[in-house]
Amino acid sequence: MSRPFRVLAATVATLMLLPCLGFGLFGLAASQEPGVGIGATIVYIVLDILLLGVFVVIWRSALRADRNLPWECPACGYDRRESTGGPCAECGHVAA
Ligand SMILES: [Zn+2]
Incomplete structure (x- = not known):
């Protein structure tokens, strides 16, 4: 990976952390509505953890190349x- 691409990937991954947090909070709020089962809450939590994991992996791999x-x-x-x-x-x- 070239350096400009790594900087771009780390920047995008950092900027996406906020929408991920918003998605999780929206999911938790929506799961409090009457008639929404525990399944929807679990789906939101799992999807949010997966999204966060993807961006954390991108961020870490982008920064690792600059370690030395x-x-x-x-x-x-x-x-x-x-x-x-x-x-x-x-x-x-x-x-x-
Ligand atoms: Zn050595």
Whole structure:
């Protein structure tokens, strides 16, 4: 994933958290109406958890790619600014 796409995905996922919360609150309010069974409440809660889960997964995967700084070893995070290239001094990881 390219960086602009990851930023866009994380932004959309963050913006969608509010509609998800609204959807859940709307579902809970609607389930209090007379004549609405417990099944509708369960459907709303399950759908809302699934929606939230989708956006949390997008958000986490978008942020995970930025975890390591350019000078850190991608395998172990070791600070390689003092190294002269070659495999990582900490774990032996060879940069591609
Ligand atoms: Zn390493």
